[in-house]
Amino acid sequence: KLQEDLAAIIVEWKEKEGRDIRSLREAFRQTAQRKRVRIARIEVIPQTSELTNSQIASNAKFRKQNNF
Known part of the structure; x- marks a missing residue:
């Protein structure tokens, strides 16, 4: 996806004058920002599932304590 975006930007740029640099x-900046957001989401998903698993484990321990 990123390569397609960059290729489209380059083609568009070749058709423009120097003042449009x-x-x-700005187009490159926006593309890079979208890529960083995509990477950040990928990194957050495993952390979220790890957090959920640890919460489930702590809740199970709490329930066991309540049974006594």
């Missing part, structure tokens, strides 16, 4: 820079 700022526009190109």
